[in-house]
Amino acid sequence: MSLATPDKNWWQPLDKDEKMWLKVCLLVALGLFLMMPLFHLYGKQNPPTRSYRVEPAQYKELVDKFIEENAVRDEDGDIVDMEGIPVVEPKEGVKDIYLLSQKWMFTPILKLKKGVEYQLHMSSLDLNHGFSLQPKNINFQIVPGYDQVLKITPRDSGEFYIICNEYCEIGHHTMIGKLIVTE
Amino acid sequence: MSNHANEFRTCPATGLKVHMPAERLMYVYAVTAVVCLLLGGVMAILLALTRWPAIHLLPADLFYRFLTAHGVNMLIFWVVLFEMAGVMFASTVVLSNRLPAPKFGWLNFILMFTGVIMVNYTIFTGGADVLFTSYVPMKAEPNYYLGIILFAVGAILNCVHFLITLVIGRKEGYFQGSLPLFSYGIFIAVVIALFTLLAGAATYIPVWLWSLGVIPSIDAELYRLGFWGFGHSAQQINLAAMVSIWYLLGTLTVGSKPTNEKFSRLAFLLYLFGINLGSVHHLLVDPGLSNSFRVFNTSYLMYAATVGSMMHAFSIPSSIEIAQRAKGFTKGTFDWLVNAPWKEPGFSGMFLSLIIFGFGGGTTGVTQGTEQINMMIHNTLRMPGHFHVTVVGGTTLAFMALTYYFLPLVLRKNVIGMKLATAQIWIFGIGICIMSTGMSFAGILGVPRRHWDVTFADAIFQVPFSATATTMLGVLGIGGVMAFVGLLMFCLIAAISALNPKSMPAKMESHTPQYAKN
Numbered sequence: 001m002s003l004a005t006p007d008k009n010w011w012q013p014l015d016k017d018e019k020m021w022l023k024v025c026l027l028v029a030l031g032l033f034l035m036m037p038l039f040h041l042y043g044k045q046n047p048p049t050r051s052y053r054v055e056p057a058q059y060k061e062l063v064d065k066f067i068e069e070n071a072v073r074d075e076d077g078d079i080v081d082m083e084g085i086p087v088v089e090p091k092e093g094v095k096d097i098y099l100l101s102q103k104w105m106f107t108p109i110l111k112l113k114k115g116v117e118y119q120l121h122m123s124s125l126d127l128n129h130g131f132s133l134q135p136k137n138i139n140f141q142i143v144p145g146y147d148q149v150l151k152i153t154p155r156d157s158g159e160f161y162i163i164c165n166e167y168c169e170i171g172h173h174t175m176i177g178k179l180i181v182t183e
Numbered sequence: 184m185s186n187h188a189n190e191f192r193t194c195p196a197t198g199l200k201v202h203m204p205a206e207r208l209m210y211v212y213a214v215t216a217v218v219c220l221l222l223g224g225v226m227a228i229l230l231a232l233t234r235w236p237a238i239h240l241l242p243a244d245l246f247y248r249f250l251t252a253h254g255v256n257m258l259i260f261w262v263v264l265f266e267m268a269g270v271m272f273a274s275t276v277v278l279s280n281r282l283p284a285p286k287f288g289w290l291n292f293i294l295m296f297t298g299v300i301m302v303n304y305t306i307f308t309g310g311a312d313v314l315f316t317s318y319v320p321m322k323a324e325p326n327y328y329l330g331i332i333l334f335a336v337g338a339i340l341n342c343v344h345f346l347i348t349l350v351i352g353r354k355e356g357y358f359q360g361s362l363p364l365f366s367y368g369i370f371i372a373v374v375i376a377l378f379t380l381l382a383g384a385a386t387y388i389p390v391w392l393w394s395l396g397v398i399p400s401i402d403a404e405l406y407r408l409g410f411w412g413f414g415h416s417a418q419q420i421n422l423a424a425m426v427s428i429w430y431l432l433g434t435l436t437v438g439s440k441p442t443n444e445k446f447s448r449l450a451f452l453l454y455l456f457g458i459n460l461g462s463v464h465h466l467l468v469d470p471g472l473s474n475s476f477r478v479f480n481t482s483y484l485m486y487a488a489t490v491g492s493m494m495h496a497f498s499i500p501s502s503i504e505i506a507q508r509a510k511g512f513t514k515g516t517f518d519w520l521v522n523a524p525w526k527e528p529g530f531s532g533m534f535l536s537l538i539i540f541g542f543g544g545g546t547t548g549v550t551q552g553t554e555q556i557n558m559m560i561h562n563t564l565r566m567p568g569h570f571h572v573t574v575v576g577g578t579t580l581a582f583m584a585l586t587y588y589f590l591p592l593v594l595r596k597n598v599i600g601m602k603l604a605t606a607q608i609w610i611f612g613i614g615i616c617i618m619s620t621g622m623s624f625a626g627i628l629g630v631p632r633r634h635w636d637v638t639f640a641d642a643i644f645q646v647p648f649s650a651t652a653t654t655m656l657g658v659l660g661i662g663g664v665m666a667f668v669g670l671l672m673f674c675l676i677a678a679i680s681a682l683n684p685k686s687m688p689a690k691m692e693s694h695t696p697q698y699a700k701n
Binding site: 001008015018022025029032033035036040043045046048049051084105126130135138141145147161164165167169170172174176 | 197199243244247277312314318320321358359360361362363364365402403404407427430431433434438439440441442443444445446466467468469470471473474477478481482486487489490493494497498501549553554555557558559560561562563627628629631632633634635636637639641642643644646647648
């Protein structure tokens with residue numbers, strides 16, 4: 001009876017079955033908890049380990065500088081854009097690339113090279129946003145005041161989309177960016 | 184002491200003594216809880232019909248507003264209010280104990296009720312389209328935060344009242360010895376509730392001051408950490424309460440007895456020590472936290488709670504098997520299960536809740552709490568796919584099943600249609616499973632949660648989600664409709680029964696402490 005006061009000496013040794021089950025539970029837990037650190041050592045895809053505090057205004061400056069120096073330009077020297085968002089192709093040797101999220105757009109549109117390793121910085125000017133790369137389905141949280149740095153190496157070429165998957169007020173469902181990987 | 188002797192009635196079914204002031208308080212808590220459930224349920228069906236692409240019912244602004252209302256009313260108001268009734272039940276009726284301070288109990292109820300009204304008023308007048316999580320720097324009107332704070336303070340005080348009730352009851356001699364297992368489980372839930380609600384207060388009070396303009400800014404990541412110390416731990420109150428109810432329903436329906444008190448109680452203790460820190464699994468892909476911090480909290484501490492759940496998953500079915508075999512159902516391996524009282528909503532509800540929670544919710548939860556898998560599921564529909572089989576298919580279903588016993592035994596109301604009640608349990612349970620399946624598979628294909636339009640019709644680019652993903656959103660909708668039918672049946676059965684002015688007569692009997700020292 002789970003409703004009745006137990007016998008005075010309820011602290012009884014476990015039964016054979018209970019002991020066996022407890023061992024099974026502990027083994028499962030042990031397996032699970034070795035899995036995560038082991039994947040850090042041997043796995044190829046792990047969550048980012050670098051992040052910094054950054055003021056939104058300060059981060060905006062970094063992004064502006066990055067766009068100015070690396071933007072794709074037409075013959076007149078004007079920045080090429082898609083739907084009004086500048087297209088940026090990091091110059092040879094540029095490792096640190098920047099993505100800015102704000103209500104309700106991602107800037108810039110990044111054009112990356114397959115097989116090259118980049119450090120992708122992500123931060124927000126206003127609210128929390130989500131970085132959800134589709135159709136690869138890799139997701140990260142973008143938090144204002146923090147610069148989260150992803151070490152990425154594109155393995156497939158093509159066009160990918162970044163959709164915001166953290167609610168950021170009324171225009172949330174229109175917030176979408178693009179990422180292009182060339183051969 | 185003796186001046187309380189005439190405030191008791193005797194339960195004709197169990198012989199337990201019910202303190203009348205406690206009965207009235209449990210009644211108002213339970214009724215308010217069901218009203219919140221109904222409100223949250225109406226929101227739920229509107230949301231499901233919006234995410235079903237073929238229907239896409241609500242406009243964007245109402246979708247996000249109703250999503251806020253759905254989250255707060257379901258995850259906080261319905262479950263916590265119901266638990267408040269349960270907490271009172273575990274400390275008075277189960278122990279034939281008296282409620283020492285009924286007026287204090289009413290004060291707590293009024294605080295919580297005021298919170299419910301303030302929060303819902305602010306949401307529906309458009310002052311808090313911030314969703315359940317209200318991540319800063321998104322800002323709601325101050326009354327939204329104040330409402331949550333009042334609700335939390337009321338709940339904290341009610342938990343304190345629970346502890347006082349136990350201390351005074353034992354001192355006066357209403358009971359002695361160890362607590363019955365059900366009350367012990369609820370005691371664990373109360374301890375979890377206390378630190379959870381304190382985390383909630385520590386998170387919401389600064390945000391309230393910030394919304395009033397007293398504090399200039401709040402760190403967005405710190406808020407997320409504090410919020411989940413409250414938001415996830417709150418689900419562990421539900422967990423401990425739900426498991427206690429499984430034990431209780433096992434006893435009420437087949438007369439089962441815990442196989443080993445030590446085993447079950449140690450499992451409850453693991454919940455207490457493991458899970459609060461495990462809440463960090465909400466921040467696995469956030470900036471600002473080191474990997475060792477994340478791995479330590481989610482893996483080493485969360486799995487402690489997992490072991491607790493696995494122990495209960497062994498102990499409860501085996502106690503039922505033993506009770507059934509003792510009744511003569513000894514043929515073969517599963518005779519005991521086939522001949523279980525499936526027609527009783529209590530048994531069906533308990534078993535279905537256990538299966539849905541364990542196989543649907545537990546397994547998905549443990550895997551999704553891994554850092555690497557979390558990168559694939561964070562903020563996709565796979566998340567709500569997981570927690571709708573824990574907190575809805577598990578907790579809510581168990582609460583519903585218990586209600587059918589709570590009504591006659593505690594509130595003295597006849598339940599209309601026990602057959603209908605059993606049907607309700609199955610319709611709701613299966614509906615939730617279908618809905619969660621739709622959510623989970625859409626999420627695996629990358630469909631985000633909390634999103635009004637995954638076709639991106641108004642956006643600059645359109646993401647081609649596969650036809651499978653769209654189909655899965657349809658499955659979500661169908662399951663949602665079915666679950667809503669079940670929820671509506673529950674609210675109707677509960678309301679018609681509870682609002683029936685004719686109560687079963689109270690058998691008033693004088694009751695004095697059995698174990699009084701003098």
